[in-house]
Amino acid sequence: MASNDIRISVRDLVKTFGTQTVLTGVNLDIRAGETVVIMGGSGCGKTTLLRLLIGSHTPTSGTIELLGQDISKLTGDESDALKRQMGILFQSGALFQSMSIGDNVALPLQEHTDLAPEIIDIQVKMKLELVGLRPHANKLPSQISGGMMKRAGLARAMAMDPKILFYDEPSAGLDPVTSAEIDQLILELTRSFGMTSVVVTHEMDSAFTIADRMVMLDGGRVLKVDTREEFDRIRQLPESEAALLSLDEQIVYQFLRGAANGPITRRRSADDYREDLLGMDAAGNETADRRPSGARY
Numbered sequence: 001m002a003s004n005d006i007r008i009s010v011r012d013l014v015k016t017f018g019t020q021t022v023l024t025g026v027n028l029d030i031r032a033g034e035t036v037v038i039m040g041g042s043g044c045g046k047t048t049l050l051r052l053l054i055g056s057h058t059p060t061s062g063t064i065e066l067l068g069q070d071i072s073k074l075t076g077d078e079s080d081a082l083k084r085q086m087g088i089l090f091q092s093g094a095l096f097q098s099m100s101i102g103d104n105v106a107l108p109l110q111e112h113t114d115l116a117p118e119i120i121d122i123q124v125k126m127k128l129e130l131v132g133l134r135p136h137a138n139k140l141p142s143q144i145s146g147g148m149m150k151r152a153g154l155a156r157a158m159a160m161d162p163k164i165l166f167y168d169e170p171s172a173g174l175d176p177v178t179s180a181e182i183d184q185l186i187l188e189l190t191r192s193f194g195m196t197s198v199v200v201t202h203e204m205d206s207a208f209t210i211a212d213r214m215v216m217l218d219g220g221r222v223l224k225v226d227t228r229e230e231f232d233r234i235r236q237l238p239e240s241e242a243a244l245l246s247l248d249e250q251i252v253y254q255f256l257r258g259a260a261n262g263p264i265t266r267r268r269s270a271d272d273y274r275e276d277l278l279g280m281d282a283a284g285n286e287t288a289d290r291r292p293s294g295a296r297y
Helices: 046-053 076-083 101-112 117-130 146-157 176-193 204-210 228-235 247-257 263-278
Strands: 006-017 020-031 035-039 061-066 086-089 164-168 196-200 213-218 221-227
Touching: 006 046, 006 196, 020 046, 020 196, 020 221, 035 046, 035 176, 035 204, 046 061, 046 164, 046 196, 086 146, 101 117, 101 146, 117 146, 146 176, 164 176, 176 196, 176 204, 196 204, 204 228, 213 228, 213 247, 221 228, 221 247, 228 247, 247 263
Parallel strands: 035 196, 035 213, 086 164, 164 196
Antiparallel strands: 006 020, 006 061, 213 221
């Protein structure tokens, strides 16, 4: 892989909050023009990883390079210039409720460019047309559906023609048909504009529709990075063959299939029992609600 094909490079990334380690030793390369889905169970670290990639959090150790630049070494102006090459679709859409859909999309162009108002107006109409919302430009967010708000948020994320688009749970809270429409829109935009897309999701139907490659996180570490086809091969294995997989791939298998039984649930049961019995978490740390010594039960 040529180095100039890599849009995002993560090396030995660690993130802690106090005594809690949320990410440990994450390594990942994401290429130009591909869609990478980051997935895993609740608390696995996928949202923290996204926030680190967009610069909302600072790594405890390790490096993140976006478009060849180490984000921890950038000045304020350099960081702002880099962020103008990124777009973010937040889970809620994050639209300004007092502004029309068109004004929401226009805002990044007004804030970060010197374009004349008539040029901005043309750009807004083009972006809204891409997501099928041009006739709704004058409506307020409260006047459109949840799926339309997601599409409006996507139009705003694309306003500056970014090289990298980040999506935080793009299908969350949507009905199956609207979710499928968002998936197809992501595919069309990625193919048409050659953008690199990073999608955080736990929706498996969506993940297997849009991904070129998939990343599985568990307990703050990367279990597996591979093509969609390889993840699908694991998902389709009969249980007799899955039992022969490594422990990490058995975790992947259970998660992909949404199975009630497997290493994830066995680990949760063991951790819950340990905490209840000893007042300690899985790492052996005393929990906050442990009763004081000598307390009567």
